[in-house]
Amino acid sequence: MKNFVSMKSFKDFELLALIKEVDQFFNGQSVNLSKDRKRFVANLFYEPSTRTKMSFEVAEKKMGLEVLDFHVDQSSVQKGETVSDTAKTLAAIGAEALVIRHPEQNIVQSLATQLDVPVINAGDGKGEHPTQSLLDLYTIYREFGRLTGLNILIVGDIIHSRVARSNAYALKTLGANVMFSAKAQWQDSSLPFPYxxxxxxxxxxxxxxxxxxxxxxHQEKDSFAVESYLDQYGLTEAREQRMKQDAIIMHPAPVNRDVEIADSLVECPRSRIFKQMEYGVYARMAVLNNLLAEETDYSDTITEKLYAHVNGI
Known part of the structure; x- marks a missing residue:
């Protein structure tokens, strides 16, 4: 597999191998993908981003890659150039991988079929956000040492969330029990998970x-009171006190404090919100390494890593 665009395409052993590799990078393994020659990666962000964009850039630089930083407002997009032509241009001038965030759902998957270089989905509209999902999987795995059998509750704006979609697919593949909780207008009946x-x-x-x-x-701006949303649908201090002793709190961020989660809980002992951000660098290193390491094809590499993981070598 040459791209990283959807969590629906992975089998359980492939995800476990990737999680293992994230752990290796977090624990100090290093790799220089440009040791013999300069290699370039382009980051094309058509939507605002702090965590994803910056963690990709840190990951790329840790791995010795040269970063082509694309700015929509200073590009030929302002002259009418399509995202497809922009992507093909960057590949033509030497980018060996493209990291793309775009507001249109499924556009990254479409681009992956048009290009001869690896494409990484950094978020496509309300479609998917697979690298966020990988860092979330690692956060949970690091906490519990497993994903099978865990009860995972995803709460909030489900229908518009690419994070919810990618995580639900991946967690189900790994044997977790996924549940959603959302106000009626924000439920997505196309996702086969219980509310x-x-x-x-x-x-x-x-x-x-x-x-x-x-x-x-939101196509139609919902009329809801921010002040009452937390009490009705968010994580309040009272709800947090009823959580299991070893349960954790997660959030892909940015966080709207005192809206979806009480301000006092963002950095409480059971919160892993800023740990997720830390792990994001290593998750993106694992993805880049699998797509750009000059070795056997992606599927063979994953199989070899799984064999080593299972057999303790």
Missing amino acids: VDLDQAIEQCDVVMLLRIQLER
């Missing part, structure tokens, strides 16, 4: 993952 009442589920969950309300993706 539960937040107050009824909070005591049974190992992970409570909050989502930002993505008003920029």
Whole structure:
């Protein structure tokens, strides 16, 4: 497999091998992908980003890659150039991989079929966000040493969330029990996961993952009071006190404090929100390494890593 665009395309052993590799990078393994020659990666972000864009850049630089930093407002996009032509231009001038975030759903998957260089999905509209999912999987795996059998509750703006979609697919593949909780207007019936009442589920969950309300993706602006959303649908201090003793809180960020989660809980002892950000660099290093390392094809590499992982070598 030459691209990293969707969590739906991975088997359980492939995800486990990637998680293992994230762990190796987190624990100090280093790799220089440009040791023999300069190699370039282009970051094309058509939407604002802090964590994803910066962690990709840190990961790329840690691996010795030269970063081509694309700015929409200073590019030929302003002259009418399509995203496809921009991507093909950067590949033509030497980019060996493209990291793409775009507001249009499925456009990254489409570009991957048109290009001869690896494409990494850094978020496509309300479609998927697979590298965020990988760092989330690693966060959970690092905490519990497994994903199979864990109860994962994803709470918030499900229908507009690419994070919810990628995580639900990946967690199900790895044997976790995935549940959603959302106000009726923000539920997505196309996703085959049960919706539960937040107050009824909070005591049974190992992970409570909050989502930002993505008003920029709402076709019709929802009329809701920010002040009452937290009490009705968010993680309050009272709900946090009912969580299992070893349960953790996650959030892909940016966090709207006192909207989806009480301000006092963002950095509480059970919160892993800033740890997720830290792990993001290493998750993106693992993805880049699998796509750019000059070795056998991706599927063979993953199989070899899994064999080593299972057999302790």
